[in-house]
Amino acid sequence: MNDGTERLWGGRFKSAPAAELTALSRSEASFFRLAPYDLAGSRAHARELSRAGILNAGEVQQLLAEMERVQAEFLGGTLAPSMHDEDVHTFLERVLTQRLGAVGAKLRAGRSRNDQAANDLRLFLRDKARKLALDVIALQDALVAQAETHVRSISTGFTHLQPAQPVVFAHQLLAHAQSIYRDVDRLKDWDRRSARSPLGAAALAGSAICVNPALSAAELGYDAPCENSIDAVASRDHVAEFLFITSMLAVNLSRLSEEVILWTSRQFRWVELDDGYATGSSIMPQKKNPDIAELTRGKAGRLIGNLSGLLATLKSLPLAYNRDLAEDKTAAFDSIDTLGLVLPAMAGMIRTMRVNVDELRRQAPLGFTLATEVADWLALKGIPFSEAHEITGALVRACEEQQIELGEVSLATLAQIDPRLDAGVLERVQLETAVAARSGFGGTAPLRVEEQIARLKTALGTQRAWAREYGGPTC
Incomplete structure (x- = not known):
């Protein structure tokens, strides 16, 4: 069959795919962002083909040099997939074959789109986990900076949204910082389990050509190859776990947002937002709205939905690969893109907000909090x-x-x-006496809060180092 379209399959078919199949089968436009990661896998694969004797040294150098050019052109916007490219793998193989002829066509040996697709997304998520962590840490830095300013600013602590006991405002801010800290810790823990390369699994049974997957794994920054070739291409629990972490982060951001919304209300008057991080009303000139907090709160439901959707897709899928698994990218990309907008806005809002210390103190004893x-x-x-x-x-x-x-x-x-x-x-029943009395580890006494800040800053430094010391491909 030859209908003039480049495809990675079709030899056993008598006719071209129906237009409806082609439209449904083509990757979403956002999926082509994986091109740099696919090229990273292809570079490692080219070296594996050299070890297998399929490519000679000159051909490997040709391929590596051309892949560098292709990546630069793609990232620079001068090279893009055509409407006939079914997916990122088809796109890149077409370009390399057009430019290098038979040498480009050799690259397909010993692998499948199944292990390529699994590898591309795994590399993407490991890279983006670090970028996500740095964005979260920037928000943490803003929370810590505010906390350092308000170690002795006494405010009301709540249970059931009812006045409960006085606390220092720094302690309230750090409660949010501690929960968000665990989200980055979850990313680190997730990365440890996800640092396994699916390359070499091929379609599902492993490759008869690429028999040294540990070398490719090391080149791509993995700890080791996947233990089981079927599991390597069939499993997406690492994507679901990543989406759980982003959902949990979104929930924690939503809880912080809800408090900011309360604090900035006329009824509380605890906090005033900087004009650059608030909006007005089209009809009520007096309004100053906490839209960043509200948008963040709303998007939490969206990220929870991405997790729920992927779990529903994975349920009851037989081993090994099924085309349903393409849904993993839609969910992952949307969650990462959403947090890429939310986190910098939240960090700016927290960093620039002004706390009304006098009002905090006036309200602190009200409602018999002592x-x-x-x-x-x-x-x-x-x-x-x-x-x-x-x-x-x-x-x-x-x-x-x-x-x-x-x-x-x-x-x-x-x-x-x-x-x-x-x-x-x-x-x-004096405010300073009351907060100072809560002097056990983790309590709201100013001395304990200062110690908490010091420990958190050290811990954030460790997280920052992890995010910056990544040995895999980045984009």
């Missing part, structure tokens, strides 16, 4: 906590009736509630 201090004070005096809890509850009720806060209660009222409530309790 009540636990009374109960703890009684417990430290030897009163069973269940009894201390009841006494404190009675004190709160008396304050509510008098419409005063705990720090305003009179000695007479204290004595009336319980004779063991004396002037010492009034010292305990």
